[in-house]
Amino acid sequence: MGQSMIDLPSRLLLNLAAWRNARNWRVAFSGGLDSTVLLHLLAHLAKTESLPTLSAIHIHHGLQAAADAWPEHCQAVCDALSIPLQVERVKVQPGASLERAARDARYAVFGSVNQSNDVLLTGQHRDDQAETLLFRLLRGAGVRGLSAMPAQRPLGQGTLVRPLLDVTRAELEAYAAAHQLQWIEDPSNEDRQLSRNYLRHQIVPLLTGRWPQAQANMARSAAHLREAQGLLDELAQIDLAHAKASTDFDWLGVxxxxxxPLAALSGARQRNALSHWLEPLTRLPDTDHWSGWADLCDAANDASPVWRLADGELHRSAGRLWWLSGDWLRAPVIGGEWHTPTSPLRLSGNGVVVFSGQMPCGPLRIAYRQGGELMHLADRGHRDLKRLLNERAVPAFVRGRLPLLFRGEELLAVANLPGLDGNAQDGWKLHWQPTDEDQGLR
Structure with missing residues (x-):
């Protein structure tokens, strides 16, 4: 018996089997057809099945006058089903695509409420999957984009699950009619200026008129592409494992x-590995912007090239690639006198410094490299700081923010660099915790 022959409640339970032990199931409830059917199905299953705690969440975007009545409608539906409803109002940032901005605002709220062992359930179905594939194909997406919507993915501290991806819109409409469900028709769904609506109302009916199985086949293609993306991810992990050797500068937390090892790979494998690595750190560049990667690789050995991306920068220094974002991209503000060296000194935008052992006598101050500094080493006399940093292969982006300890004009220590970070004879060291912000995970 094919899965489409199994009744809708049984199929839904089958698709949610892996999450039966979750703490909460929260339905993203717009009040439209898909989420209304999903909520109704779950409310009725909960009467006979032992399910996680069920609730609903409605996001009010306030983008159109009609939407003001929707929270009330959603509340009435939830009251009738005895399901608690949370209504969240969001401000949508105006931008190039209002649809995208509204989606970003919606998912930001979903992510913030989704705690550990929570599942957020959304009502996208097979027709949506086919439209997504078509839409992304027309925008020139790669394998990842053409995988369309995954049935599950991490969201917040929990999981986002789409349990209706193998169900057609027609099946949902039939269920809603059989149970006399009332739902909201969003006026914007009729706006043919919106690309997705144009595809839904104008293009897909033409395709299915000629090829009745078009949507099922497109959803199947998306599944094949998702499998291909899985293989690409595995290949990326293999390639990245060779490039993850530890360094003397792991303490930077960058x-x-x-x-x-990356440069030795073919161009396609380089881009695949790097995309995989950058994905949690930044929005990825489109095809045209990958020339920045070639420039980074091809720059002369003594250069310090930079590739600027949406949420930070990739720097090449000391034979490595470094991902910098947040405070790392801002010049640190010089701190000045260190009046109570017994306690840690917080540096503006540059973490914290602290002494261990017997402190040198003052007056002490922390400053940053300006150029021309000399340091006296017990066994080598006066040495140029630039040369000392070169000897230790200190990455270029760190040099201007390494805390330097001065007594008057005398350079006493360079934080964290073995042999330069204190005085072995007097038994003290200068320690630097570079930044206490989460490095870049967006």
């Missing part, structure tokens, strides 16, 4: 990769 994500980094060794360049040579």
């Amino acid at each position: 994500p980094s990769l060794e360049l040579a």
